[in-house]
Amino acid sequence: MNTADLGLPVDVPSTALFTDQYEFTMLQAAMKAGTAERRSVFEVFTRRLPEGRRYGVVAGTGRVLDAVENFRFDPDVLAFLRERKIVDEETLDWLADYRFSGDIWGYPEGEVYFPGSPIMRVEGTFAECVLLETVILSVLNHDSAIAAAASRMSSAAGERPLIEMGARRTHELAAVAASRAAYLGGFTSTSDLAAGFRYGIPTVGTSAHAFTLLHDRERDAFQAQVKSMGRGTTLLVDTYDVAEAVRTAVEVAGPELGAVRIDSGDLLLVAHRVRQQLDELGATDTRIIVTSDLDEYAIASLAAAPVDAYGVGTQLVTGSGHPTCSMVYKLVARAESTDPTAPLLPVAKKSTGGKTSIGGRKWAARRLDEYGVAEAEVVGTGPVPDALADRQLLVELVKGGDVVARESLDVVRDRHTAARANLPLSATQLSRGEPVIPTEYVNGRSGSLTGS
Amino acid sequence: MNTADLGLPVDVPSTALFTDQYEFTMLQAAMKAGTAERRSVFEVFTRRLPEGRRYGVVAGTGRVLDAVENFRFDPDVLAFLRERKIVDEETLDWLADYRFSGDIWGYPEGEVYFPGSPIMRVEGTFAECVLLETVILSVLNHDSAIAAAASRMSSAAGERPLIEMGARRTHELAAVAASRAAYLGGFTSTSDLAAGFRYGIPTVGTSAHAFTLLHDRERDAFQAQVKSMGRGTTLLVDTYDVAEAVRTAVEVAGPELGAVRIDSGDLLLVAHRVRQQLDELGATDTRIIVTSDLDEYAIASLAAAPVDAYGVGTQLVTGSGHPTCSMVYKLVARAESTDPTAPLLPVAKKSTGGKTSIGGRKWAARRLDEYGVAEAEVVGTGPVPDALADRQLLVELVKGGDVVARESLDVVRDRHTAARANLPLSATQLSRGEPVIPTEYVNGRSGSLTGS
Numbered sequence: 032m033n034t035a036d037l038g039l040p041v042d043v044p045s046t047a048l049f050t051d052q053y054e055f056t057m058l059q060a061a062m063k064a065g066t067a068e069r070r071s072v073f074e075v076f077t078r079r080l081p082e083g084r085r086y087g088v089v090a091g092t093g094r095v096l097d098a099v100e101n102f103r104f105d106p107d108v109l110a111f112l113r114e115r116k117i118v119d120e121e122t123l124d125w126l127a128d129y130r131f132s133g134d135i136w137g138y139p140e141g142e143v144y145f146p147g148s149p150i151m152r153v154e155g156t157f158a159e160c161v162l163l164e165t166v167i168l169s170v171l172n173h174d175s176a177i178a179a180a181a182s183r184m185s186s187a188a189g190e191r192p193l194i195e196m197g198a199r200r201t202h203e204l205a206a207v208a209a210s211r212a213a214y215l216g217g218f219t220s221t222s223d224l225a226a227g228f229r230y231g232i233p234t235v236g237t238s239a240h241a242f243t244l245l246h247d248r249e250r251d252a253f254q255a256q257v258k259s260m261g262r263g264t265t266l267l268v269d270t271y272d273v274a275e276a277v278r279t280a281v282e283v284a285g286p287e288l289g290a291v292r293i294d295s296g297d298l299l300l301v302a303h304r305v306r307q308q309l310d311e312l313g314a315t316d317t318r319i320i321v322t323s324d325l326d327e328y329a330i331a332s333l334a335a336a337p338v339d340a341y342g343v344g345t346q347l348v349t350g351s352g353h354p355t356c357s358m359v360y361k362l363v364a365r366a367e368s369t370d371p372t373a374p375l376l377p378v379a380k381k382s383t384g385g386k387t388s389i390g391g392r393k394w395a396a397r398r399l400d401e402y403g404v405a406e407a408e409v410v411g412t413g414p415v416p417d418a419l420a421d422r423q424l425l426v427e428l429v430k431g432g433d434v435v436a437r438e439s440l441d442v443v444r445d446r447h448t449a450a451r452a453n454l455p456l457s458a459t460q461l462s463r464g465e466p467v468i469p470t471e472y473v474n475g476r477s478g479s480l481t482g483s
Numbered sequence: 484m485n486t487a488d489l490g491l492p493v494d495v496p497s498t499a500l501f502t503d504q505y506e507f508t509m510l511q512a513a514m515k516a517g518t519a520e521r522r523s524v525f526e527v528f529t530r531r532l533p534e535g536r537r538y539g540v541v542a543g544t545g546r547v548l549d550a551v552e553n554f555r556f557d558p559d560v561l562a563f564l565r566e567r568k569i570v571d572e573e574t575l576d577w578l579a580d581y582r583f584s585g586d587i588w589g590y591p592e593g594e595v596y597f598p599g600s601p602i603m604r605v606e607g608t609f610a611e612c613v614l615l616e617t618v619i620l621s622v623l624n625h626d627s628a629i630a631a632a633a634s635r636m637s638s639a640a641g642e643r644p645l646i647e648m649g650a651r652r653t654h655e656l657a658a659v660a661a662s663r664a665a666y667l668g669g670f671t672s673t674s675d676l677a678a679g680f681r682y683g684i685p686t687v688g689t690s691a692h693a694f695t696l697l698h699d700r701e702r703d704a705f706q707a708q709v710k711s712m713g714r715g716t717t718l719l720v721d722t723y724d725v726a727e728a729v730r731t732a733v734e735v736a737g738p739e740l741g742a743v744r745i746d747s748g749d750l751l752l753v754a755h756r757v758r759q760q761l762d763e764l765g766a767t768d769t770r771i772i773v774t775s776d777l778d779e780y781a782i783a784s785l786a787a788a789p790v791d792a793y794g795v796g797t798q799l800v801t802g803s804g805h806p807t808c809s810m811v812y813k814l815v816a817r818a819e820s821t822d823p824t825a826p827l828l829p830v831a832k833k834s835t836g837g838k839t840s841i842g843g844r845k846w847a848a849r850r851l852d853e854y855g856v857a858e859a860e861v862v863g864t865g866p867v868p869d870a871l872a873d874r875q876l877l878v879e880l881v882k883g884g885d886v887v888a889r890e891s892l893d894v895v896r897d898r899h900t901a902a903r904a905n906l907p908l909s910a911t912q913l914s915r916g917e918p919v920i921p922t923e924y925v926n927g928r929s930g931s932l933t934g935s
Contacts, residue, residue: 049655051648051674052688056712060690064707066697073693098655111680157697164691165675168651169658196503199620200807203501203550205654206621223617224507225500228563236504238512239616241525241814244830245518245609255516260508271833345807354806355652355797362693378696381723 046098047108047129049166052117058158059122067158070366072375072392075151075171077144081353083463086454088182088447089150090212091174092140096434098166099131131159135429140438141215141447142424143454145408147470149393150358152425157365164360172358173205176350177212180327182451183351184343185217186459187331192219192340194235196322197348209348215444230440237292243270253283263289265320268305269296277305281312290318290339298323299336306337326351327461364392377412389472396422405454411473498550499560499581501618504569510610511574519610522818524827524844527603527623529596533631533805535915538906540634540899541602542664543626544592548886550618551583583611587881592890593667593899594876595906597860599922601845602810604877609817616812624810625657628802629664632779634903635803636795637669638911639783644671644792646687648774649800661800667896682892689744695722705735715741717772720757721748729757733764742770742791750775751788758789778803779913816844829864841924848874857906863925
């Protein structure tokens with residue numbers, strides 16, 4: 032494949048290069064040392080939620096599965112690695128045949144997570160697993176950050192629709208993933224046509240101030256839009272004087288006018304005035320859409336205002352203050368030898384400088400209280416206690432290299448709604464606080480419980 | 484083209500869908516109203532810098548030029564727009580032949596900018612220009628945010644190399660653009676192989692804690708790495724005990740050991756101890772690389788520490804607190820009619836709710852003081868004062884649809900260094916402050932100067 036085929040402002044022929052160079056250096060060194068084929072378990076988890084957040088949202092799992100399937104080394108990529116002397120010929124030969132053949136388990140997409148939740152577990156040889164670190168973290172860290180912000184915004188919006196409008200505020204392809212994560216987190220639609228094309232998300236859009244300014248009079252612009260889109264369209268009413276624009280809009284479209292959009296000013300005040308004016312003009316069914324630097328707090332503050340839908344841009348695609356998660360991909364267990372039947376030893380960084388973690392392959396379960404509400408995220412090594420056996424969180428995603436858990440985005444979206452609804456009520460408080468349930472670690476050997 | 488050809492975890496056949504739906508609704512309505520062919524001028528600018536920042540950095544211009552060239556409607560895209568009923572058949576026919584045929588001028592990539600700087604100016608028919616809004620803003624808002632953070636970090640680092648290591652903390656393709664913007668802003672290299680492949684940026688990378696944990700002893704891991712990569716490699720010394728690891732590292736590699744990397748703990752303290760230990764072991768040329776949640780403040784705080792290079796991840800790719808810019812794309816002038824010779828009228832949003840702007844096609848120049856240091860960003864409509872004629876900032880990028888200003892990334896990187904050096908000294912203060920030079924508006928008719 033060459034650049035022209037792509038037609039994209041990118042030129043990366045497969046997911047294999049979405050990879051930090053050190054993954055390849057480790058691969059080559061392990062091959063030379065005879066340790067590359069040791070069976071290994073890597074886990075994705077986060078040591079903390081973003082400050083003040085009460086839960087995290089797993090997003091990007093479906094994109095990870097695509098990335099793993101497309102993690103192949105075509106001749107262009109191999110030539111690049113050779114030319115840059117990143118690995119030697121023996122390693123290049125191995126890479127030419129690369130295909131992940133291991134197993135991946137993980138929290139199903141849309142689930143909530145907490146500090147220490149083993150969000151994804153990748154198992155296979157060290158060689159095949161280590162290479163996937165960077166792309167898996169890129170996808171999960173980005174998408175989960177956006178989904179978490181979307182989830183808070185959708186809680187704040189209640190039943191009112193949320194439109195994702197952030198494409199212009201983030202990288203053009205990050206925007207497509209952001210639309211996906213926003214929909215997962217409860218958004219209703221997107222302005223981004225690439226997201227509609229790629230993921231089937233409903234798309235919406237009407238007009239900008241430029242359209243009004245293009246015409247000699249605001250009335251001309253409104254007439255042009257109504258002629259083109261019908262009376263059900265949304266007219267932007269804040270280019271000049273809002274009250275005059277609302278009057279003109281109803282004159283042009285009649286009381287059947289679909290909606291008006293307000294994109295500046297004191298939205299609370301303006302929404303009340305516009306609602307009153309619309310009602311006086313008989314346009315009682317005309318909706319009001321607001322779209323001006325909204326975040327979850329602004330949305331919540333408009334709960335009592337006569338607003339029918341929110342459009343959210345910047346704060347959505349930047350994770351409302353937390354544009355990334357701090358997920359890491361850590362080796363937690365590996366075999367003593369390359370014998371496929373060798374037992375797995377738990378391993379973990381032990382330095383005193385922080386960033387320590389807990390070794391061993393983990394399970395996780397969400398313990399419920401007597402009312403069926405989540406009360407703890409229980410993470411353990413060793414056998415799963417009987418009482419938690421049917422509350423386990425990890426599901427099989429890839430088996431022997433084959434993706435076994437493709438899901439539609441609507442299934443994932445519904446799962447998130449259900450998972451959030453199962454948390455204690457304080458989960459959806461917008462104020463800063465602690466994770467809404469604690470993480471408890473079960474030591475495989477003693478079976479004892481320890482709070483995080 | 485089909486999905487399989489792409490091999491990417493994306494499936495967007497051209498840049499034409501990196502577009503908000505409302506651009507297409509405006510296009511169709513303007514076509515019906517007979518206004519779509521009115522000659523129009525759109526400008527990209529920002530009303531403010533991120534809070535406390537003293538200058539902005541123009542980045543992404545080269546990517547914008549690629550995006551404009553690839554803004555074409557292939558059959559897949561047209562079929563999608565038809566199926567979703569986003570535009571009608573007449574509009575689809577027009578889109579099938581779309582090719583931007585206008586002119587683009589802009590600040591050259593790498594330049595600094597200030598509130599009101601006309602960073603890019605797009606001129607042509609309303610129809611051809613309005614469609615480009617979303618993708619142009621996506622690219623410039625993302626890339627400029629990263630470049631601004633990179634520039635501050637490179638000021639703080641002085642002559643010490645900076646390694647971009649943030650791929651795992653942002654969307655996998657945003658990461659590639661972020662590496663590019665970081666290099667532009669003064670970074671030395673990247674860990675992201677896709678950025679090396681796509682943009683020729685130098686790549687680096689050695690090993691992670693997982694590599695040490697894979698082996699039975701730290702010594703085995705170090706021996707494996709040195710055997711594979713040579714004595715010039717960088718050994719990671721904070722998996723267990725740092726002092727013991729440094730001792731082992733020098734035993735294994737000898738005093739020719741290239742570098743040690745420290746990824747956790749109190750970097751100031753640990754760097755001093757490690758330097759002393761390395762010197763005592765005779766490894767006086769072994770360098771120390773630090774990499775643990777660094778930002779420009781942490782880098783500055785290590786200025787007096789024996790550190791030889793910094794690796795920066797999260798804070799770089801998230802713009803160090805400002806992951807996007809607030810650039811907008813506004814219609815500032817348009818013809819009275821579709822006659823190509825009709826005069827251009829300045830236009831601007833006038834609503835009282837904020838977000839107002841200044842109409843008219845603008846020029847910009849940087850006025851220097853008697854010592855040749857920048858003292859004001861002068862932005863005006865109408866004729867350029869003689870004294871500023873040779874200090875104009877906008878250059879021609881696209882002429883009649885053809886890209887006329889392709890540049891290498893090294894040229895852009897050098898331009899940024901020079902532009903920053905030409906600002907008052909306080910530009911590189913890390914503390915929060917006002918833009919380092921004011922923006923002055925020159926009214927075309929009166930020639931009078933007004934401070935912003």
